[in-house]
Structures are given as structure tokens and as C-alpha cells.
């Protein structure tokens with residue numbers, strides 16, 4: 342099967358320390374698992390990595406995943422990456438399908454949103470699957486707070 346991930350892995354399976362610095366922007370990326378990569382990349386792109394990669398969250402940087410010399414750029418992942426794509430139809434929560442436009446609609450209508458509370462209820466019910474569904478491989482709630490602050494600030498500025 343040509344799309345299988347190669348069996349031979351980097352010597353110890355862990356990156357050298359600086360392998361987690363993004364090769365394009367130099368910022369530290371967080372490590373995502375093979376489980377995340379399996380879901381976020383098409384098979385022909387997935388083969389670039391073994392069982393982990395770094396995730397670069399820097400908005401201005403075109404690199405999404407990296408490992409050694411390998412990199413995957415914005416537009417090469419299966420889903421738009423919230424950190425890299427300012428589009429309104431981009432997911433800010435991937436598990437329960439909330440988009441940036443959903444936050445903006447709530448905030449412009451009533452100056453608040455219950456989306457984080459709704460997500461927390463789903464998480465409490467054990468229904469989140471961030472490692473697979475979220476390109477960053479982890480919970481969206483920290484980022485969501487930033488998204489809400491940014492949109493609220495934009496709306497406030499536009500009213501002046």
C-alpha cells in the first residue's frame with residue numbers, strides 16, 4: 342500500500358529539542374500526535390510524518406505542521422486551520438462545529454455568547470474529540486476566549 346506510513350521511524354521516536362521550533366518562523370510549536378495527523382491530512386501528505394509533528398500556531402506563518410525538514414503548509418490540510426485562516430466560515434470549535442461567524446453573530450446581536458458554555462457542557466458529557474478533530478490536536482476553549490476578545494474589540498471599534 343503506497344499510502345502507508347513508513348515503518349521506520351526516527352531513531353528514538355522523539356524529536357531533537359529544536360525540531361519543535363517551526364522551521365519557517367522560529368516560534369515554538371506544540372507537538373501533535375499521529376492520531377491528529379491521521380485525521381487532518383490526506384494520505385499522500387500524511388506520509389511526510391511518522392507518529393508526531395510540531396504544530397505552528399503563529400497566524401502569519403504558512404507552516405501548519407513540521408518535523409525535521411518536512412512541512413505542511415496552510416491549504417494542504419483537510420480543514421481550514423483557525424489560527425491561520427481569518428475566514429468567517431472557519432471553525433473555531435471543531436468538535437461541535439462552531440464557526441467564527443457564529444461567535445460574531447452572537448456578539449453583534451447581544452454583546453455576549455454562550456458558545457463556550459455550550460462547548461463545556463458537551464465536553465462534560467464526554468463528547469469532544471479534539472485530538473482527532475482539531476488541527477491543533479487539543480481543546481479549543483483557550484483559543485475561543487481569544488477569538489471572542491478579538492471579535493468583541495472589533496465590534497466595539499466599529500461602533501465608535
Ligand SMILES: [Zn+2]
Nearest residue numbers: 363366397402
Ligand atoms: Zn511557523
